[in-house]
Amino acid sequence: MGTSVKSARRYSSLSREARKPGIINLNPIQRGGILPDVARKALDEFGDGYSLCDFCTKGRIDKIRKPPVEDFLSDLASFLGMDVVRLTNRSREAMFVILMALKRSRGGSAIVVDSNAHYSTYLAAEAAGLSVFEVPNSGYPEYKVDLGAYGRVADEVEEETGEPPVAIILTHADSHYGNLNDPRPVAALCRKLGVPFLLNAAYTAGVMPINGGKLGADALISSGHKSWASSGPIGIMALSSELAEEVLVPSSRFPNKELFLLGCPVLGAPLATLMASFAYVVERVERWPDEVRKARWLVAELERIEGVRQLGVRPKEHHLICLETPSFHEVARRHKKRGFFLYHELKARGIVGIEPGLTRRIKLSTYGLSEDELVKVAEAFQDIARSYNLSVS
Template identity: 25%
Template sequence: MPGVGFLLDYESIRSDFPIFRERPGLVYLDNAATTQKPRRVIEAVEAFYRRSNANVARGLYELAVEATRLYEEAHEKVAGFIGARGPGEVVFTRSASDSANMAAYMLLLSGVVRRGSKIIATVMEHHSNLLPWRTVARLAGARLELAPVRPRDGRLDLDVLLSMVDDETAVVAVTHASNVLGYVNPVREIAREARRHGALVVVDAAQSAPHMPLDVYSLGADMLFFSGHKMLGPTGIGVLWVRGDRLEELEPPFQGGGIVKSVRLEGGELRVELAESPWRFEPGTPHIAGAVGLAAAVEYLAEIGMERVEAHEKTLLGYALRRLGEVPGFQPVSTETAERLGIVAFNMEGHTPHAVALALGMEGVAVRAGFHCAEPLHRSLGLERGTVRASFYIYNGPEDIDRLAEALEKLARATG
């Protein structure tokens, strides 16, 4: 593509993904919902079940020791990937949504969220980073307040958010990157203001961890979460990172086998001594194979280099906005490229989002339509029927965007 330079050899990367061989012609642009899986991840999960399957942290026989080693190594690899200071800060969950709920209930049980306190979130949050805080606020007798976005472009109104933080604020919950518009929020600045008032910062990194370098301590967050399946890993595995100096003061929200060192009956009461983190936050049999697969995904991305991943997507974003801008009736929500990841939300004049997505699907182009679990954001921007969302990743190239544009042009001609 003349004039367009790509840091990644996306064609070679695509050859690592069996689905593109199984489904030739597939243009997969629904990466913000979930990503495809490289052969290495698929083989890691299969190899675990073939050769190493056993429960973890209990057995002393060879198979159990091997399974435990792999599971603990997965914590270590994820910790290194996000800049954590040790595997004890990395808690494996079922998903990003599960992590968000876990974070909210941890802070409720530990008395951080209490009667009369305030939780601040934003209008641009995914529902997974809104609904748990709504419930916890109700249970605690606290209140949930939402910072707005700017109506002209959908970016977070940072000045308003910062003005909302006061000494009553217990938690600021904010997405690192919007799953609709791809905007990257200034978490460091938000965290500085929150810390000045003694508030904790919980960051939704589901859309940032797969697409850009992430250093949790540099961000200034207290808790941060993301999912495995959006970053080449298996479904059913998520991550909740907790700052090390917060671990001891947080109450595990879920109870069960594996979280304790000891449970004794003394004087008719149960006396419980909790295990070290992360075990104290991971009750029951975990998704061991999912953790092994996530570790393989993290290794794959680290070998590519997250700076290069981010740069590749930014190049795709710029090309997409130029190429799609030539399509009659194309209506992007934003044409900005600064501080933004590889997501384009748009509508087509005269068509509902779902009609556009259906037409694209018939042409072999996979996108998402609707509110994308961010209905308040859409309604605040007057997008009452939602948007179509095309989202890019390491195996996408300019020809994928050309196919998207050609399918949209075909739709425009058919109804013009």
């Protein structure tokens, strides 16, 4: 076969910098996915493949009663203010499943999306055979989505394609700038047009309080490994009853299986950790005001550094922070490690999670950091700045 046991052993004992004791990880895609101790126990207990299927008697993971998956999904739906929850393997699959189902049931050839949407939203649309009409944002430096333009863009879809949009999507908080949007005006428009409103809450549900029903969402999509302290991969697809009927259609040959989900998602450890972390999540979302305060504090501290400026809406309303750092970029140009200097300087100070190589713009998150950790992060950046002769006010 050309592969020896000996050569395969190089993959047998990999370790991870970010797991070393005392290391602070600032990666925005990771801060909401760090497991609490109860979830680490669940990870061990349910770590083997298909571990949740021991007592499956109906051929449906969402109907398993031992452990209480069925009850959990019902509680999760209620926590999100929605009617029905199904799990998928990623939040982008939830988006794709909904778009495939709506295209099949309604026809149509386009969707409306905010211009800060995640790349996977564009891929889900393209794979489902739908074109994307974008709602503009204000551009540099705030990149604020123009929520008032949704109506105009929906009209453009109708004019250009002859049909209303198949769906209208808003990214609740985006992955580029961490701008938080108010879904309600978009929801009102969707209700008026009779078009399903899909709220991408991958960066909000699980870290902040959110009631999809009250916000007017027909579907709320989230990510267990991003924002629910689940090992993942696991996506959360929360639906209104009406949309559920349209999306969760049965297979023609296996009516017990949901067609566009391709039957059961196989969720052992990802679901076990999502369940184990649920109480922790229910508790932590109530501390959201404190999380916003921490993000604002760090922004103020980092903006004391020459040339550093927060991008996106000010003041921060979300834990994901995007900074332009032209002064660090200038250092990188002269540094023998080039853009990687910042990564290495931070690592030497016990901090990881800034994308290696980037210095023009950086992204980080303060979610769940302690006050001590926050101070350590601020001091590390300021110390690095001073060591390269950048001024700190």
